[in-house]
Amino acid sequence: MIDVRAVRREFPIFVNNPNLVFLDSGASAQKPRAVIDGIAEFYRSDYANVHRGVYQLSARSTDRFEEARATVRAFLNAADEREIVFVRGATEAINLVAQSWGGAVLQAGDEVVISDLEHHSNLVPWQIACQRAGARLLVAPTDATGEFDLGAFEALLSPRTRMVAVTHVSNVTGTVLPVENIARLAHRRGAMVLVDGCQAIPRMPVDVQAIGCDFYAFSGHKAYGPSGVGILYGRYDALAAMPPWQTGGGMITSVAYAGTEFQEPPHRFEAGTPDIAGAVGLKLALDFIEGFGREAIREHEAALTDYGVDVLSRIPDLNLVGGGQRRLSILSFNIDGVHPHDVGTVLDQHEVAVRVGHHCAQPLMDKLGISGTVRASLGIYNDKADIDRLAKAIEACREMFLR
Amino acid sequence: MTDLRELYQEIILDHGRHPRNFHALEHPTHLAKGYNPLCGDRVTVYLALDGDRIVDVSFDGRGCAISTAAASLMTEVLKGKTVAEARALFARFRAEVTGGETVELPEALSEDAERLEPLTGVKAFPVRVKCATLPWHAFEAALKGGLEGDTVKTE
Numbered sequence: 254m255i256d257v258r259a260v261r262r263e264f265p266i267f268v269n270n271p272n273l274v275f276l277d278s279g280a281s282a283q284k285p286r287a288v289i290d291g292i293a294e295f296y297r298s299d300y301a302n303v304h305r306g307v308y309q310l311s312a313r314s315t316d317r318f319e320e321a322r323a324t325v326r327a328f329l330n331a332a333d334e335r336e337i338v339f340v341r342g343a344t345e346a347i348n349l350v351a352q353s354w355g356g357a358v359l360q361a362g363d364e365v366v367i368s369d370l371e372h373h374s375n376l377v378p379w380q381i382a383c384q385r386a387g388a389r390l391l392v393a394p395t396d397a398t399g400e401f402d403l404g405a406f407e408a409l410l411s412p413r414t415r416m417v418a419v420t421h422v423s424n425v426t427g428t429v430l431p432v433e434n435i436a437r438l439a440h441r442r443g444a445m446v447l448v449d450g451c452q453a454i455p456r457m458p459v460d461v462q463a464i465g466c467d468f469y470a471f472s473g474h475k476a477y478g479p480s481g482v483g484i485l486y487g488r489y490d491a492l493a494a495m496p497p498w499q500t501g502g503g504m505i506t507s508v509a510y511a512g513t514e515f516q517e518p519p520h521r522f523e524a525g526t527p528d529i530a531g532a533v534g535l536k537l538a539l540d541f542i543e544g545f546g547r548e549a550i551r552e553h554e555a556a557l558t559d560y561g562v563d564v565l566s567r568i569p570d571l572n573l574v575g576g577g578q579r580r581l582s583i584l585s586f587n588i589d590g591v592h593p594h595d596v597g598t599v600l601d602q603h604e605v606a607v608r609v610g611h612h613c614a615q616p617l618m619d620k621l622g623i624s625g626t627v628r629a630s631l632g633i634y635n636d637k638a639d640i641d642r643l644a645k646a647i648e649a650c651r652e653m654f655l656r
Numbered sequence: 657m658t659d660l661r662e663l664y665q666e667i668i669l670d671h672g673r674h675p676r677n678f679h680a681l682e683h684p685t686h687l688a689k690g691y692n693p694l695c696g697d698r699v700t701v702y703l704a705l706d707g708d709r710i711v712d713v714s715f716d717g718r719g720c721a722i723s724t725a726a727a728s729l730m731t732e733v734l735k736g737k738t739v740a741e742a743r744a745l746f747a748r749f750r751a752e753v754t755g756g757e758t759v760e761l762p763e764a765l766s767e768d769a770e771r772l773e774p775l776t777g778v779k780a781f782p783v784r785v786k787c788a789t790l791p792w793h794a795f796e797a798a799l800k801g802g803l804e805g806d807t808v809k810t811e
Contacts, residue, residue: 590673592720594695595664598784602660610695624696624718653664654721 255545255553257636263541264634265289274605274642279424279583279630282455282477284538291537292479292530303529304503304520318529321536322519328539329469329486330460336492338485338519339527343451344374346470346485347418349522350447351378353498354491358415361387365416366409366444368393368401368430369620370423373613375449379418388415392616399575401430407438414444421453425612425626426575427558427583429453436465445491451475455542455632456582457551467491473531477633478538482531485522492518499524545633554582554631561629561640568647570655574626585612585626588647591654593625599653600627603646662777663784664721667729672721677714677731688805689717690794692786697723701794708739713795720787726775727791733768739799741765745772746792752776753785786810 261267263285266275275283301311303318319334326334340346355378359365365379369392383390393406401419410417417439422429436446447468453459455476461469467488474480487495497504497515501524506514515521542550561584565571574585588596597609610625611618618625629643681687681702690699699717703710713734715727734742741764748759749772761769778788790810797805 592695592697594697594720594784594787595672595722598663598781599660615696618696653660654669 255549255633257634260545260634263287267634270604272604274603274639276605276607276629276631276635276639276643278455278475278632278635279452279628280608281474281480282632283634284479285477285541287541288478288534288537292534295530295533300530302526314529317533318527321532324536324539325484325486328459328543329484330462331486332462333489335518336486336489338487338492338522339532340470340483340485340522341481341528342472342474342483343449343470344472344483346468346483347375347447347449348378349485349498350468350470350487350495351382353495353522354445355379355382355386355416357494357496359383359386359388362413363388363415364391364411364413365389365418366391366393366406366414366439367417368406368419369395369617370401370420370425370428370430371418371614371617372420372424372449372451373615375418375420375447376616379416389413393419395426395428395575395577398577399426399428400577400579401428401435403431403434403438406435410438410442410444412442414439414442416445416447418447418449420449420451421459422450422457422581422583423575424452424583424630425585425614425617425628426577427452427580427585427630428575428577429457429579429581432464432466440465452581452583455550456547456554458547461486473535473538476535476538477541478535479528479531482528482535484535487518489518492522495522497521497524501525503527542633550633551581553633554635557631557635557637557640558582558584560637561631561643564640564644565647568644568651570651571647574621574623582631584629584631586629587623587626588651588655591650593627595654596627596647596650599650600643600646603642603649605643605646607643659777659780663781665774665777667774668721668725668777671725671728675715675724675728677728677735678716679714680716681712681714684803686798686802686805688794688797688801689807690790690797690810691807692719692723692790692810694786694810695720697787697790699723699727699791699794701727701791701798703795703798705739710734710737710739710742715791715794719790722775722778722784722787723790726788729772729775730791730795733771734795737768742795743799745769746796749775749792750789753778753788755779 469486593609684702686703697719704712
C-alpha cells in the first residue's frame with residue numbers, strides 16, 4: 254500500500270500548492286525532493302565535465318554519470334551497461350534509431366509497422382525515415398474497445414517488415430499493449446522491435462529482456478526525473494551495427510582530416526557533453542520509484558484507474574475514450590456538447606490540472622472522429638480524493654454549459 | 657470563481673451554443689481558414705464584398721465556446737461595415753484582449769465595440785486569448801488573400 258499523504262510530503266510542489274489536484278503526470282510528472290535536492294547537491298559537490306579530465310573532480314563526476322547508467326541498466330534489466338544510451342528524451346531516442354538504423358537498413362519496398370495509438374514522436378520519425386528510403390509505413394489498428402488488435406497486427410507482418418515500433422502504454426487511452434507478443438511475432442518475421450516506454454516506465458515493471466525488444470525508449474521527466482534527459486536502450490549487437498548519428502566530441506577514438514574512427518556503443522551515440530546532472534537526477538528518480546517498488550505503484554495506480562473509470566462512468570454526457578481491457582493511469586474523456594478546451598479552463602479554475610487537446614496523436618483523434626479529449630493522468634501522489642475533486646469540477650462544468 | 661463568469665458570460669454561452677451566421681457563403685468573394693494546432697480547432701471565414709463594403713459574412717468549422725462565440729459575434733458586427741471600419745474594430749478588439757494600448761474608434765463604431773465587450777473576459781485567461789482572436793485573424797487573411805487566402809495558425 255502506498256501512503257499518498259506521506260508521498261506528497263516528498264513533493265515540494267504539493268507543499269507549495271496545497272490545493273492543487275495534479276492530474277497531468279502523463280505529460281510530465283512532478284519532482285520529489287530527492288531529485289531536486291540531489292541535483293543541486295551534485296552541482297555543489299561533484300560536478301565537472303565527464304570522460305575528459307585527469308583531475309579527481311572530473312573522475313568523481315564521471316563516476317556519478319556512469320553510476321546512473323548502471324542504475325538504468327538494472328531498472329530495465331538490460332544485459333549490459335553498454336546497452337544504455339543517454340539522450341535528451343524519448344523523442345531523441347526514437348529519432349536516433351529511425352535515422353541511424355533506418356538510414357542504414359531501410360530500402361525501397363521495406364515496411365515499418367506502428368500502431369494507431371502512437372504519439373507523434375513514434376510516428377513522424379518513421380514517416381520521414383520511410384519517405385527517405387521509399388519504404389511504406391503501415392498502421393496496426395486497435396479494435397472498437399480501444400484494445401490493440403493482435404490478429405490484425407499479425408496480418409500486417411510480412412517478410413518486408415523491417416521494424417515494428419509501438420508504444421507500451423498509450424498516452425491517450427492508457428491502453429497497455431501486449432509488447433511481449435508483438436515482439437515475438439515481429440521477430441518471427443525477422444523484424445526489429447522498438448517500444449516507446451514513456452508511460453510505462455514510471456508505473457509498471459519493465460524488463461527489456463522479458464519483452465524481447467531490440468530498442469526501448471523513455472524520457473526522464475515522466476518518471477519523476479528532470480526534463481532534458483532520457484534513455485535509449487538498444488540490444489548491444491543492434492547498437493554496434495548502427496552508424497553514428499550525431500557526431501562531434503566524446504564519440505570518437507581518433508580524428509584526422511583524412512577520416513575519423515568512432516567509439517563503440519554507448520559512447521558512439523553520445524556526441525557532445527551530455528546532460529550530466531540530468532543523468533544523476535534520473536538515477537535518483539529511478540531510486541525513488543524503486544523505493545516504493547514498481548509492482549506497488551502499478552497496484553496503486555491500477556486501483557485508482559478503476560475507481561476513476563467507475564466515477565466518471567456515472568457522470569451523464571461523459572464518454573470515456575478507448576482503453577480496452579487493460580487501461581492504466583490514463584482517463585481520456587469528452588463531455589457531449591462541451592469542447593475539451595472549455596472543460597480544461599473550468600477544471601483549472603477548480604485547481605484541477607488536466608491536459609486537453611489532441612495529446613500529440615492527431616491521427617488517432619481523426620480515427621475517433623474527435624478534435625481532442627480531456628485527459629486525466631495519474632501519478633504516485635494521486636488518490637481517490639483527487640478523482641472526487643475531478644468529478645466535482647466536471648459537475649460544475651456541466652452546470653455551466655449544459656443546464 | 658468570479659473570473660470564470662467573466663469569461664463565460666451568458667452572451668458567450670449563448671453564441672457558443674447557437675452561433676449566428678454559421679454556414680458557408682454560396683458565393684464568397686473572399687475566404688480563409690484559421691487553425692489552432694494547440695487544440696485542433698478550425699474555422700473558415702467567408703466574406704462577400706461589394707467594393708469595400710462587407711455585404712455578407714459567415715463562418716463554419718469546429719471550436720470551443722470562446723472561439724465559436726468570437727466568430728459569431730464578429731460576423732454580427734462586421735456585416736455592412738467597410739473594410740476600413742472592420743479593420744479598426746479588429747485593432748480595437750485585439751488591443752482589448754491582449755492588453756495592448758487602447759485604440760480609439762470613431763463614434764459610429766462604439767456600439768459595435770460594446771457588443772464585443774463580453775469577449776474581453778479572456779484577458780484574465782492568457783492561454784485562451786488565441787481562441788478569441790483566431791476568427792479575426794482568419795478574417796484578416798481572407799481580406800488579404802481573396803479566395804486563395806492562407807490558412808492562419810495561432811502557433
